[in-house]
Every structure is written in structure tokens, then in C-alpha cells.
Amino acid sequence: MTTPLIVVVTTGGTIASTVDADGVSSPTLGGGALVGAAAEAAGVRVRVVEALRVDSSTLTLDDAWTVVSAVHDALDDPDVAGVVVLHGTDSLEETAYLLDLHHDDARPVVLTGSQRTADHPDTDAPANVQHALRSAVSSTGVVIAFGGVLVPAAGAAKRHTTDLVAFAAPDAPLPHVPLATADGPWPRVDVVAGHPGMDGMLLDACVAAGSRGIVLQGLGSGNATPAVVAAVARARHAGVAVVLTTRVPAGPVATTYGDGGGGADLAAAGAVPAGRLKAGQARVLLAALLRVGVDVGEGFAARG
Structure with a gap:
């Protein structure tokens, strides 16, 4: 039986970081240093592609698209069983969702990172990489493997700044509707x-x-003030799309409240409900819809 081949796309982040003499961490390690022992333990072969080496809080949409392109290039090889993306946790949920929006392949894409630097005496990096590599053989779709938990990319959110189980799944799976590239x-x-x-x-x-x-x-559930409703109307009049989400960690937007500033008033002014997508992933979807020229209301209705 052939040992599965997994492409590992590295981007930097805490998982590739070490701490300097001043106690400041920054991404210093290349991909080869991050996957060797974990690949052997997971029983896979790996091919490492270094797409970026940055702190994920600095990622632009162009940077995230570099990661998407690297994943697509990897999946062009029919011998590849799956792809693992090593990523910083600050924006992992955004890159994961951008990948999910543009993934139309039976093979899995698995994202992981770590809460502790690679040189921490009790780092979580090796366990997370090993979990991701195994999941890249056995799972489907775009998922996040972190702290022993597998979370679907769509609707995922970082739930804790330091806890080793860092990411939470949505309260129910969101639809997977691939979007054309542009x-x-x-x-x-x-x-x-x-x-x-x-x-x-x-x-x-x-x-x-x-x-x-x-x-x-x-x-x-997605409410504001009459002044915000008026500003939404001005933005829409100027041709700017407005999407409404909520700061509440779980649950959907509900455009049912009135009184001049509620969700019903915001929707009447032209705001599109994001469904269960929170702000970070809603921003990714809105940008992708605008880039490809898909109607924003229809795009969110199909995926939120």
C-alpha cells in the first residue's frame, strides 16, 4: 500500500515562531523544521511548500489568496492525498473560510496552528501537526484540526486567546457552496x-x-440605533454593500426588531443579514462576492 502524500503549506504564525532574548516571539522557522517527526508518526509522506512566513494578524486578502493558490497548485497533482496548511491563529478562521469558498475537490484541506511557540517547553505544535496530517488522509472538505478537535471551516471562530482547544464549531453546519474564482x-x-x-x-x-x-x-440579534440605520441608507445610496452580523458568539442574525434602529430597520435600509457568519468570515465572503460580481444578498442567503 502506498504511503499517502500530503502537501504542507506553511505561512508562519505562532507554530513557526520562536522567542528571542527579549521574550518577543516572531516566525523564524521554515516548514521542514515543523513536520518531520509528526509526518513519521502520522504515517504519511510530506512535501513542504512555504507560501508565507508572517504573523497572521498582518495578512491581507492578497496574502490569503496566495495560500489558496498554493493549495490549488498542490491539488493539481493527482498523487496528493490532501493538504495541510500551517497558519497563525489570529486570522486562521478567515483563511480557512476563503479556502472553503473556493474548494471543489474531494480531497481534504486541513488547517492547524498552535497557541504556544515552537520552542515552548510544552508546545502544542507537534500534536496539532500530527492531528492535521492524519486528518488530511481521513477527513473531507476544509476543516480546522486543533487541540484534538476537528472543526468545519465555515462558521468556525477562535474561542479563546490561550486555551489549547482554540476553535469552536458553529452551532450547526453551514452550507458549502463553492464560489467561482476571479x-x-x-x-x-x-x-x-x-x-x-x-x-x-x-x-x-x-x-x-x-x-x-x-x-x-x-x-x-443584529440591532443598532436610528443614526446607524440612516448611515446604512447613505452607504447603500452610495453603492456600498452593507452586511449585518452580531457580536454575540453563537446564533443567527434576526431582522425582527424595530423601534427605528432594530434589525428590521437595518434590513429596510439595505443591510443584508449574515445569517450565522460572524464578522471575520462575513468580511471574507462579502469581499469574495464583490470581487466575483455575485449578488450580495443571494450570496449570503446561500452560505450564511
Whole structure:
């Protein structure tokens, strides 16, 4: 029986980081140093592709697309059984969802990282890499393997800053509807966090800065204020797409509240409900829909 071949795409992050004399961590390790022993323990062959070596908090959509392209290139080889992406945890859920949106292959793509640096005396990196490599043979779709738990990419969110079980799954699986790819620059899409008594200044500023899309992180099930509703209407009049999500960790947006600033008023002003997608992944979907020219309302209705 042939030993499965897994392509490992590395991007940096904590899993590739070491701590310097001042106690500051930064990504210093190449992919080869991260997978050798884990590959043997997982019973797979590996081919390492270093796509990036950065802190994931700095990733742009262009950078994330570099990762998507590296995964697609790997899957062009019919001998490859699956792909593992080693990634920083700060934006792992965004890259995972961008991969999920553009994955139309029977073979799995598994993302992992670590909460502790590679040189930490009790690092979680080797166990996570080994889990990811095994999952790249046995799982399906785009998933996150972390802390012994396997989480679907769509709807996933980092649930804790330091806990070794870092990622939570959505309360129920989200639909997987692949999206066509497109060339050209990524549109600017901003995230605005709502708060009680908020005015419309931040939304107006996004429009003035050239945003083509805004994700509004509302309160409760997706609510704001009359001033925000007015700003949403101004943004839509200017041709800027607005998507409504919520700061609540679980559950969908519900456009049922009124009183001038509720979700029903925001929807009437042109905001599109994000369903169960939270702000980070809603931003990725909105940018991808705008880039490919798909109707935003239809795109979120199919995937949120």
C-alpha cells in the first residue's frame, strides 16, 4: 500500500515562531523544521511548500489568496492525498473560510496552528501537526484540526486567546457552496463594531475611505440605533454593500426588531443579514462576492 502524500503549506504564525532574548516571539522557522517527526508518526509522506512566513494578524486578502493558490497548485497533482496548511491563529478562521469558498475537490484541506511557540517547553505544535496530517488522509472538505478537535471551516471562530482547544464549531453546519474564482484587486471591505448609542460616523468614514463593502457587527440579534440605520441608507445610496452580523458568539442574525434602529430597520435600509457568519468570515465572503460580481444578498442567503 502506498504511503499517502500530503502537501504542507506553511505561512508562519505562532507554530513557526520562536522567542528571542527579549521574550518577543516572531516566525523564524521554515516548514521542514515543523513536520518531520509528526509526518513519521502520522504515517504519511510530506512535501513542504512555504507560501508565507508572517504573523497572521498582518495578512491581507492578497496574502490569503496566495495560500489558496498554493493549495490549488498542490491539488493539481493527482498523487496528493490532501493538504495541510500551517497558519497563525489570529486570522486562521478567515483563511480557512476563503479556502472553503473556493474548494471543489474531494480531497481534504486541513488547517492547524498552535497557541504556544515552537520552542515552548510544552508546545502544542507537534500534536496539532500530527492531528492535521492524519486528518488530511481521513477527513473531507476544509476543516480546522486543533487541540484534538476537528472543526468545519465555515462558521468556525477562535474561542479563546490561550486555551489549547482554540476553535469552536458553529452551532450547526453551514452550507458549502463553492464560489467561482476571479482575477483583479480585492475590494476594500471594512468591519464596524456597534455599541449602545452609536452614531453613523464610522460608517460614513468607511464610505469616504473608498469601502465597497461594510460589515456591521450589531448588538443582540443584529440591532443598532436610528443614526446607524440612516448611515446604512447613505452607504447603500452610495453603492456600498452593507452586511449585518452580531457580536454575540453563537446564533443567527434576526431582522425582527424595530423601534427605528432594530434589525428590521437595518434590513429596510439595505443591510443584508449574515445569517450565522460572524464578522471575520462575513468580511471574507462579502469581499469574495464583490470581487466575483455575485449578488450580495443571494450570496449570503446561500452560505450564511
